[in-house]
Amino acid sequence: MTPVLALSLRSIGNRRLSVALTVIAVALSVALLLGVERLRNDAREGFAQTISGTDLVVGARGGAVQLLLYSVFHIGNASNNVSWQSMQRLAALPQVQWLVPISLGDSHRGMRVVGTTADFFTHYRHGAGRALxxxxxxxxxxxxxxxFEAVVGAEVAARFGYRIGQRIVLSHGSLGGEGGPRFADHADKPFTIVGVLGRTGTPVDRSVLxxxxxxxxxxxxxHGGAPIPGLSIAPExxxxFDLSPKSVTAALIGLDSRVAVFRVQRQINTMGPEPLSAILPGATLQELWSLVGVAERALLAVSALVVAVGLAGLVAVVVASLGERRRELAILRALGASPLQIFALLALESVLLSLAGIAGGLGLLYGAIALAAPWLSASYGLDLAAGWPSAGEWRLLGAVLGASLAASLVPAWRAYRYSLADGLTIRI
Incomplete structure (x- = not known):
């Protein structure tokens, strides 16, 4: 151990209380910075995996983001439906392994009703390829x-207290939330709940299937989107009647080989006689994230400011201690320490405190992940990784260490300029 390092450790030990408070402040700010960065990255990955294992999403001709919003996130409405004949033609393509149709337009107490087939539960994937x-x-x-059987998402069941065997009534249209305006209720044909899905953190949680x-x-x-006056057909x-669907809103498609995804996409986009749009959900999700990702960048900037405040506190503590350490530094000069060694002593102390704060911040981060990860996964479907810091996180830690080194130059420079006479002079 070098003499400068030994002196730094002894000096830190003599100021245990103030040093401990400074290290805690730096650790909290570092934990916040890394926590926001990890949450930001994991949220982006989770957002990009709202739907996984689906190669193409097909709907009526329109914008890619709009198609993704109403077919996957159930936000907004389609400009047009797709005929059942077109769905059959898509399913008959040799590269198509499976096709899951989706029909939107009705709601239940503000929650979207999704008409589909039982294949939805087999082929829908989210996260890292997890099934429902x-x-x-x-x-x-x-x-x-x-x-007249229905399956409800986890959030629907939790919000309304639904259980197996309960009957629910669907509403025509999707205006408003619970208690909001509805066009008409299908009260004469209630559905019986036969299943409650586990929580996924996706729009499926807020759906009735x-x-x-x-x-x-x-x-x-x-007829024409309105009940026929004087006509009511009992459920039995x-x-x-022929209940074959006439049209659907969109379809999720899985291919035999992802190598052919662009070729099939072009084939669908140019297919006649009905104009269709086929999008790659992963690429469109990234495009959508670029539009809504401003908030996560702002959050990262706020956490960086918190780190700056923590480092400012570190500098304030070291500078404030200089007045008490004038005699100590003067004695070191009298014993032969050069001004450069005094400079190195103060800089090294600040770096050691920053390293201790970084180590503490990592400990706090992993402890918080261990405690909160199960709850976040169960409640929001967000999987926080507790692995080794990523390259981006290492860069942030390097930036924190570099900033602390730069900040330590202020007290170190002041100590460097203290003269031997100034330190030994008795001030009244």
Whole structure:
């Protein structure tokens, strides 16, 4: 151990209380900075994996972001539906391994109703390829047995206290939240809850899923988007009608090989007679994140300011201690220490405090991840990684250490300029 390092450690030990408070302040700011960075990266990855394992999303001709918003996030409405004949043509393409149709337009107490098939529960993936799981019950059965069966997302079940066997009423249209304006209720054809999905942190949590035939069944006595006056067909008689879907909103498509995804995309975009748009969900999610990612960059800037405040406190503590250490520094000069060694002593102390704060910040970060990760995963579907710091985090730590070294130059320069006579002079 070098003499300067030994002196630095002894000096730090003599000022344990103030040093401990400074290290805690730096550790908290570093933990906040790294926590925001890790949360930012993991949130971006989770956002990009809202839907995974789906190669293409197909809907009516329109913008890619708009198609993604209404088909995956259930935000907004489609400009047009896609005919069932087009869905059949898409399913018949040789490269298509599976196709899951989606029909939107109805709601339940402000939550979106998604008409689909039982294949949705088989092929829908989120996160790192995770399948949908059931907290209770099962998927709805195929028509006619499961015509009026429904599966609710975790948030729907938690908010309204739904359980297996309860009956719910769907509403036409999707205006407003709970208690908001609705065009009309399908009260004459209630659905029975047969399954509750586990929490995924995706829009599926806020959805009510029913079969495509169920969507057709509640509209058999409707025409032009409104109920036919004086006509009401009972649920037991609906099964006699042809409930094959006429059109759907969009479709999720999985291919045999992802190598052919661009070729199939071009084929669908140029397919006649109905104009369609096929998008790559991953690429469009990244495009969407670039539009909404301003907040996470602002949050990172705020955490960087917190680190700057912590380092300013470090400098303030070291500078304030100089007045008490004038005699100590003068004695070191009298014993032969050069001004450069005094400079190195003060700079080294600041760096050691910063290193201790960085180590403490990492400890706080990993402790917080260990405590909060299960809750975040269960409540929001956000998986926080507790692995070794990434390259970006190492750069942030290097920036913190560099900033602390730069900040230490202020007290070190002041100590460098103290003369031997100034230190030994008795001030009254």
């Amino acid at each position: 799981g059931f907290a209770q019950g099962r998927a709805f059965a195929a028509a006619p047995d499961g015509l 029913v079969g495509l035939e169920g969507i057709e069944a509640i509209h058999v006595d409707w 008689h609906v099964r006699k």
